[in-house]
Amino acid sequence: MNFTLFVTALLTGLGFVGLVTVLAWLLGPRSYNAQKEDPYECGIPSRGRTWMQFRVGYYLFAILFLMFDVETMFLFPWAVVMRSLGPAGLVSVLFFLFILVLGLAYAWRKGALKWE
Amino acid sequence: MFDFNIVTQWLDTLLMSFLPAWATVLIECVLVALVIITLYAVFAIVMIYMERKVCAWFQCRLGPDRVGPWGLLQVFCDVLKMMTKEIVNFRNTDQLLHHVAPFLVITASMTTFSCLPWNKGAQIIDFNVGVFFFLAISSIGVVGILLAGWSANNKYSLIGAMRSGAQIISYELSIGMIMLAMICLTGTMSFSEICQQQENLGWNIIRGHVPAVLCFILYLIAGNAECNRGPFDMPEAESELTAGYHTEYSGMDFGYYYLAEYMNLFICAGIAATIFLGGWAAPLVPGWEQWNHIMLYVPGAVWFVLKVFFVLMLLLWERWTFPRLRIDQLLTLEWKYMLPMTMTLLVVMALCVSFGFVWN
Numbered sequence: 001m002n003f004t005l006f007v008t009a010l011l012t013g014l015g016f017v018g019l020v021t022v023l024a025w026l027l028g029p030r031s032y033n034a035q036k037e038d039p040y041e042c043g044i045p046s047r048g049r050t051w052m053q054f055r056v057g058y059y060l061f062a063i064l065f066l067m068f069d070v071e072t073m074f075l076f077p078w079a080v081v082m083r084s085l086g087p088a089g090l091v092s093v094l095f096f097l098f099i100l101v102l103g104l105a106y107a108w109r110k111g112a113l114k115w116e
Numbered sequence: 117m118f119d120f121n122i123v124t125q126w127l128d129t130l131l132m133s134f135l136p137a138w139a140t141v142l143i144e145c146v147l148v149a150l151v152i153i154t155l156y157a158v159f160a161i162v163m164i165y166m167e168r169k170v171c172a173w174f175q176c177r178l179g180p181d182r183v184g185p186w187g188l189l190q191v192f193c194d195v196l197k198m199m200t201k202e203i204v205n206f207r208n209t210d211q212l213l214h215h216v217a218p219f220l221v222i223t224a225s226m227t228t229f230s231c232l233p234w235n236k237g238a239q240i241i242d243f244n245v246g247v248f249f250f251l252a253i254s255s256i257g258v259v260g261i262l263l264a265g266w267s268a269n270n271k272y273s274l275i276g277a278m279r280s281g282a283q284i285i286s287y288e289l290s291i292g293m294i295m296l297a298m299i300c301l302t303g304t305m306s307f308s309e310i311c312q313q314q315e316n317l318g319w320n321i322i323r324g325h326v327p328a329v330l331c332f333i334l335y336l337i338a339g340n341a342e343c344n345r346g347p348f349d350m351p352e353a354e355s356e357l358t359a360g361y362h363t364e365y366s367g368m369d370f371g372y373y374y375l376a377e378y379m380n381l382f383i384c385a386g387i388a389a390t391i392f393l394g395g396w397a398a399p400l401v402p403g404w405e406q407w408n409h410i411m412l413y414v415p416g417a418v419w420f421v422l423k424v425f426f427v428l429m430l431l432l433w434e435r436w437t438f439p440r441l442r443i444d445q446l447l448t449l450e451w452k453y454m455l456p457m458t459m460t461l462l463v464v465m466a467l468c469v470s471f472g473f474v475w476n
Contacts, residue, residue, distance in 0.1 A: 002242060004141065005148060005230070005240055005241050006227070006243075008149055008240075009148075009149075009227045009230040010223055010227055011149070012148075012152050012153060012226055013219070013223030013224075013225070013226035013227060014219055014223055016153055016222060017222045017223070018219075020199075020368055021203070021215075021218075021369075023199065024198075024199050024200075024201070024368035027199050028203060029200075029202050030202055031202070036204065037206055037207040038207065039206050039208065039209070039269055040270070040363060040364060041270050041358070041363070042272060042358050043358075050270060050271050050274055051266075051269070054278065055278075058278050058281065061282050061286060062285065064451070065285040065286060065289065068289045068455070069288070069289065072289070072293065072296060075462075076245075076247075076248050076299065079296050080299060080303060080304065080305055081303075082469060082470070090466060090467075090470050094463065097459065097462075101456075104451075104455070108451075108452070113447070113448070113451045115444030115447060115448070
């Protein structure tokens with residue numbers, strides 16, 4: 001039942017955007033001229049290419065994010081059964097967290113978190 | 117406490133009595149879809165009006181007051197205007213991705229919206245891994261934003277989208293850690309069970325005392341950043357990036373981003389109300405029998421909406437009070453302050469729960 005409702009919600013989102021776009025297309029005016037097709041950017045004629053190499057800083061943060069996100073994924077099942085696991089579970093997860101903090105400390109030390 | 121299951125079960129048996137099973141399921145799904153769209157639209161309209169009015173009051177202005185009494189019809193006029201604008205296709209844009217992006221943003225926002233527990237039994241998607249599911253679906257939105265910025269063939273859009281991507285994924289870590297800390301306390305990931313537990317045992321923010329209050333404060337900061345708002349609205353810093361990732365969208369295509377931004381804020385507040393402030397649970401005080409008796413008469417949905425608007429006010433207050441951060445300050449705040457703090461809170465909460473320093 002939940003899965004059916006999940007699919008329903010997904011389809012609702014897709015259908016909503018589709019229907020409203022069609023409606024807006026029907027309601028809106030349409031006109032053509034050559035200048036109108038220019039990208040707006042900031043109002044003055046656009047210059048140079050857009051799709052080119054981008055600063056690597058964002059990529060470093062994405063890699064770091066990946067590491068921590070996978071880690072939270074592993075921690076969720078532990079958090080649910082934490083009470084029944086007792087001290088043994090707690091100690092092992094603290095060890096796991098310690099390794100991750102080491103990872104963060106390493107990235108920090110290497111200057112990956114610095115924006116320049 | 118009013119249980120919404122009575123209504124849904126009555127409807128189910130009614131439909132089953134004269135229709136085959138597949139038709140019943142179909143009709144129920146259509147009804148659910150209509151309910152989602154209605155709630156989504158109504159709350160978006162309320163929130164846009166509220167945001168404009170509250171922001172005006174913060175800045176000693178009047179806000180919208182021309183269209184209708186107190187400017188109440190302003191939002192409807194805005195919607196009408198956006199609907200009747202042409203959707204312009206620009207040269208050199210990646211047309212396919214440019215038009216796929218709004219689908220992703222709105223679908224992610226609507227699916228997370230249907231995870232909210234409105235009342236006992238009135239929750240559309242209620243997985244037993246609810247919190248995890250919520251986090252997973254909400255991160256689809258960032259793909260839409262990145263696509264929107266990249267496909268526009270506009271330098272400012274690209275910079276805006278990159279900033280937004282870096283910001284959203286960074287602050288998602290803090291949100292995840294805060295959720296983990298609260299799951300340690302509740303021991304369940306299902307939103308309905310979290311609410312039920314809080315009705316029986318008291319709100320999580322009180323049960324978890326100091327770590328939970330700190331988590332709540334950090335959640336308000338990270339939540340504003342997740343919604344690209346407040347002091348963290350670098351992606352659409354209008355004084356330097358025109359309008360960020362949605363500069364090149366026109367008409368209703370722009371409207372989707374506007375809609376999704378406000379509804380993501382609503383969802384963020386809704387999750388805060390569910391996880392920390394009890395969701396639909398009434399404010400019961402042990403020992404005050406008459407008080408509890410009266411409070412239980414009020415339907416859960418009323419409590420839920422009241423709590424959501426309380427959190428929304430806090431988020432708006434935060435937004436209109438602090439000056440905007442630079443992108444490097446923003447990432448430093450997350451990686452060097454928020455993340456270590458939330459990890460410490462997770463450990464503190466785990467220790468508190470293990471050694472029984474929480475109210476059970």
